[in-house]
Every structure is written in C-alpha cells, then in structure tokens.
Amino acid sequence: MMDNNTFENLKQEMRRGNVVLAVMSRLQASQYGYAMLKNLNDLGFDIGQDTLYPLLRRLEEQGLLESEWRVDDPRPRRYYRLNQAGREVLEKLKAEWEEQNEIIRRIVNETE
Amino acid sequence: MKLNKSAREMLDRYMLGVRRALTGKDREDIAREIESFLLDSLEERYPDKGELSASQVEDVLAEMGSPRKLAGQFTPQRCLIGPRLYPAYIMVMRIVVPVVVGAILLSFVIGTIAGTYSDAGFPVWEFLGGVWNGAFSAAAFVTLIFAAIDRASECADIEELKELEDFNLDDLPELSEKEKEPTVVGSSFEVVMGVLGLAFFTYIYNTGGTVPLFGDPGGAGSLRIFTPNFLRFVPVMMAITGMEVARSATLLVQGRNSSLTEWWQVSTHVANFILSVFLLGAFPLISLEGLGDASFAAGWNITRIASAANTGLRVILILSLVGSAVDVIQRVYRELKNPAG
Numbered sequence: 001m002m003d004n005n006t007f008e009n010l011k012q013e014m015r016r017g018n019v020v021l022a023v024m025s026r027l028q029a030s031q032y033g034y035a036m037l038k039n040l041n042d043l044g045f046d047i048g049q050d051t052l053y054p055l056l057r058r059l060e061e062q063g064l065l066e067s068e069w070r071v072d073d074p075r076p077r078r079y080y081r082l083n084q085a086g087r088e089v090l091e092k093l094k095a096e097w098e099e100q101n102e103i104i105r106r107i108v109n110e111t112e
Numbered sequence: 113m114k115l116n117k118s119a120r121e122m123l124d125r126y127m128l129g130v131r132r133a134l135t136g137k138d139r140e141d142i143a144r145e146i147e148s149f150l151l152d153s154l155e156e157r158y159p160d161k162g163e164l165s166a167s168q169v170e171d172v173l174a175e176m177g178s179p180r181k182l183a184g185q186f187t188p189q190r191c192l193i194g195p196r197l198y199p200a201y202i203m204v205m206r207i208v209v210p211v212v213v214g215a216i217l218l219s220f221v222i223g224t225i226a227g228t229y230s231d232a233g234f235p236v237w238e239f240l241g242g243v244w245n246g247a248f249s250a251a252a253f254v255t256l257i258f259a260a261i262d263r264a265s266e267c268a269d270i271e272e273l274k275e276l277e278d279f280n281l282d283d284l285p286e287l288s289e290k291e292k293e294p295t296v297v298g299s300s301f302e303v304v305m306g307v308l309g310l311a312f313f314t315y316i317y318n319t320g321g322t323v324p325l326f327g328d329p330g331g332a333g334s335l336r337i338f339t340p341n342f343l344r345f346v347p348v349m350m351a352i353t354g355m356e357v358a359r360s361a362t363l364l365v366q367g368r369n370s371s372l373t374e375w376w377q378v379s380t381h382v383a384n385f386i387l388s389v390f391l392l393g394a395f396p397l398i399s400l401e402g403l404g405d406a407s408f409a410a411g412w413n414i415t416r417i418a419s420a421a422n423t424g425l426r427v428i429l430i431l432s433l434v435g436s437a438v439d440v441i442q443r444v445y446r447e448l449k450n451p452a453g
Contacts, residue, residue, distance in 0.1 A: 033145065034152035049149060050185035057138070057188045069144070074113075077148050 019047065021097055023055055024082060024090045027065055032077040056080055064089055113155045118166040122173070123150065125284040129179030132285065132370070133199055134187065142186050149186075150176070174279040181277040192259045201258045205251060206371035212250040214379025216242050217355060221348050221383050239351060299364040306357035310350060317346045321399070335400065342397040348387055355380045371447060378443050381436040388433040396422045 022045050026036055033053055040047050059065050064086035069078050082090060115123060127150075131143045154172050158164055176182045184199035193201045220239050316323075321338035359376045366373070391397065400418040 032148070032152075034149055034156075038156075048185075053145065053149075053186045054188045057142075061188075075148065075151055076144065077152075078145050 015046075018097075019051060019055065020059075021090075021093050022047070023052065024059070024064070024086065024093065027080055027082045027086070028090075030079040030081040032070075032073075032079050034077075036080075059086070113151070113158070114163045115154075115169065116163050116165055119164050119169040121287065122166050122169050122281075122284070123147075124287055126150075126173055126179055128285045128287065129283075130183045131368075133180040133183035133202070135202060136187075142183070146182060146186050170281065177277045177279050178283065192255060192262075194262050197258055197262050201254070203371075204258070205254050207375065208254050209247050209250050210372055210375035210379060212246045213243055214375065214382070216246045217351065217379055217383055218386070220351060221386060294363045294367075294369060296364065296367075299360045302360035303357055303364065306353050306360060309353045310357065313346050313350045313353065317343065317350075337398060337400065339396055339399045341394040342391075345387060345391060345394070348383075352380055352383050352387065355383070374443055374447050378440050378447075381440045381443075385433060385436040385440070388429045388436065392426065392429055392433070395426065397425055398422050 022040060023036070026039060031039070033049075033056065037047065037049060037052055040052075056065070056067070060067055060080070064082065065080050066083050067078050067080045069076055127143065127147055130146055131139065134142055150172065153176075154164060154169065157172055158168055180199040180203065187198060220242070316338060320336070321340070321343050322334045322336045324334050355376070359373055359380065362376070363369070363373055396418070398418055398421040400414055400421065
C-alpha cells in the first residue's frame with residue numbers, strides 16, 4: 001500500500017508546475033511578498049516563503065516583473081508587479097494551461 | 113506595532129545571523145526583505161498588541177528556525193544544491209576551503225624552514241598552484257558530496273541538519289560583534305602596508321640583506337642589516353605577508369568578516385607563530401655589518417648596537433608569538449561558538 005509520503009510528494013510535484021502561473025496571476029497589481037503569501041494561501045493554494053520569495057527573484061531576473069521598495073507603508077516593503085513582458089508571458093501561460101487542462105481532462109475521462 | 117528594547121535586540125541579533133548566512137550581491141536586499149517578512153509575521157500574530165516583548169518575538173523566530181535556515185529559504189535556488197542543503201553546504205565550504213589552504217600554506221612554511229627549497233629558491237608558482245589546486249579540489253569535493261546527498265535524500269528529512277535548522281537563542285550572534293566589522297580605510301591601509309612589506313622583503317632578499325648607506329656623507333658604503341640566518345626565512349615571511357594582503361583584499365571586496373576571512377587569519381597567525389619560534393632559535397638575525405665603516409658612525413660601538421638590536425627583535429618576536437597565540441585561541445573559540453557566516 002502506498003504511504004502518505006509518496007502521495008504528498010506526487011501532489012507537490014503536480015502542483016509545482018502551477019506555482020508560476022498562480023504567482024504571476026496575482027502580480028497584475030502591485031503586491032508585497034507577505035500579502036501575496038497570505039492571499040494565495042487564503043485562496044487554498046498552499047505555498048510557503050521558501051517557494052515564493054526565490055521564485056519572485058527568479059522572475060525578476062528573467063525580466064518578467066519589477067519591484068520597488070516603498071517606505072510610505074508602516075514599514076519598508078518590497079512591492080512586485082508584472083511588467084509588459086510579464087503580462088505577455090502570463091497570457092501565453094494561461095492559454096497553455098487551459099489547453100493542457102483540457103487534454104488532461106480528456107485523458108483522465110477516457111481512462112475511466 | 114512596536115517592539116520593546118529587548119525584543120528589538122533579539123530581532124537585530126537574528127538579522128545579524130541572517131546577514132552572515134547570505135551570500136552574493138543581493139545579500140543586503142534579501143536581508144531587508146526577510147526583516148520585512150518577519151515584521152509582517154509578527155504583526156499578523158499579534159495584531160492588537162501595542163508593544164511586543166522578547167518572548168513574543170522569540171515564539172515567531174522559533175517557528176522560522178535558525179537564521180541560516182530562513183536565509184536559505186529566501187535565496188534563489190541553485191542548480192546543483194537545493195535550498196534545503198544550501199545553508200549547510202555554504203557553512204561546510206567556508207570551513208573546509210580555508211582549512212585546506214591553511215594546511216598547504218603551513219606545509220610550505222615547514223618545507224621552507226626545513227630547507228627543502230634552499231637549493232632552487234622558494235617555488236612561488238608551485239606554491240600558488242598548490243593553493244589553487246587545494247582550494248579547487250576541496251570545493252569540488254564538498255560540492256559533489258552535497259549534490260549526491262541532495263539527490264539521494266530528495267524528499268526525506270535529514271536528521272543531522274535539524275540542529276542547524278532549529279532556532280536556538282544562545283546561537284544568535286551578539287550585536288557587539290557588529291562593531292568589529294572591517295572598515296574600508298583599515299582594510300586599504302593593510303593592503304598598502306602589506307604590499308610595501310612584500311617590496312621590502314623582495315629587496316632585502318635580492319640584495320642579501322644589504323642596504324646602501326645614503327646617510328654617509330663620507331662615502332657610498334653599504335650596510336648589511338640582516339644575517340644569512342634571517343634571509344633563510346624571508347620567503348616564508350613573503351608567503352605569510354602575501355596571505356595577509358589577499359585576506360585584506362577579500363575583506364575590502366566582502367565588506368565584512370566571514371568564516372573564510374576568520375579561518376584565513378587563524379592560518380596566517382599559526383604560520384606566524386611557527387615562524388616566530390624558528391626565528392627565536394636562529395639568532396643573531398641583525399648584523400649591522402658595514403656600519404662601522406661609515407664616517408658618521410665613527411666611534412660607535414657597533415657590536416653593542418647590534419646586540420641591543422637583536423635583543424629588541426627578540427622581545428618583539430616573543431610579543432608577536434604571544435599575540436598570535438592569544439588571537440588564534442580567541443578566533444577559533446569565537447568561530448566554533450558562533451561562526452561569522
């Protein structure tokens with residue numbers, strides 16, 4: 001019988017592919033890291049700081065988003081937002097995700 | 113939300129630990145974001161609290177784990193070593209590489225003192241090649257081991273790492289250690305003085321310990337300051353000075369002390385200690401031969417002056433020996449108890 005760890009690992013692996021899409025989707029408006037973390041978790045998407053913050057840095061290095069430190073908040077916070085290139089990539093990713101979702105749905109339904 | 117004095121101090125100590133665990137050009141930026149994240153976490157946990165106490169801050173920090181663990185979580189993922197092992201990898205690397213380089217340096221110091229290189233002179237390129245090979249091999253070996261562990265235990269918890277990841281208040285660095293950070297002026301001064309020292313040693317070595325007597329109005333004689341006993345050790349002094357110059361240059365680039373520069377300093381001080389012991393057994397080191405021929409020194413008792421100079425040098429060497437030993441003990445104790453990161 002399969003243990004719980006194996007299932008959790010497979011679940012994590014499956015979710016990993018959607019993390020970029022989920023994070024980029026929330027960045028159409030400016031957000032700081034902690035708020036985004038709460039926001040995604042409140043929506044039922046389980047994500048930790050060890051995934052979110054390195055991803056934000058990677059996306060920024062890839063030129064898909066911009067960030068700025070705002071000191072007008074109660075304390076300095078770094079805000080992230082998609083730039084034009086990021087918005088274009090997001091649209092393509094969404095279309096790809098829809099297509100893949102449809103394919104997977106067909107495969108799973110046919111198998112059943 | 114405000115933090116009381118002890119809570120602020122605890123957070124500052126934690127952040128000092130975080131900064132020490134971070135590497136790369138974005139180090140300060142990532143540290144700021146981690147602090148912002150911690151303050152947001154505290155605010156969410158205690159929304160109605162006016163002023164937070166140290167115990168409340170400690171509760172949140174304990175959930176985050178050690179500064180090293182949190183720093184690793186915010187660092188962009190490396191290809192070969194994942195974020196789970198990266199903090200431990202950096203810690204091991206910062207100890208192993210300087211220790212290997214220090215061991216190679218010591219072996220050259222001992223080899224030079226034992227006269228291994230006396231016939232062909234000090235092999236500078238062989239020395240530099242040895243240091244590079246040693247550092248590179250040690251780094252590659254540690255990287256391969258960690259990459260293998262990372263792949264072999266992809267999803268499993270590694271018990272040995274738990275201790276590194278757990279928050280422990282006693283492990284946080286003291287804020288007073290921040291004041292010991294190097295300054296640009298201080299490090300630059302050390303580099304300049306080191307380079308001048310290297311130039312002096314090179315000159316002395318090439319002239320056989322002799323300098324021209326420019327101050328002698330009666331003639332163009334020369335003065336042999338050092339004896340052949342002293343000259344035998346000049347290549348070692350150059351190697352140690354070179355290591356100190358390289359360390360000061362590293363401090364200039366890094367802008368802070370790290371485990372690398374601390375262990376580096378320990379290695380050079382151990383080398384200095386050994387050198388001082390050998391120098392103390394090789395007296396007389398100062399000769400002043402030729403000074404008696406100078407017209408301005410007529411009537412001086414050169415033998416007594418040379419004897420006094422040797423006694424003075426002996427005292428300086430003994431002080432240097434004690435100073436090196438005390439410094440090595442202090443640094444090793446500090447690094448083992450609380451690594452500079």
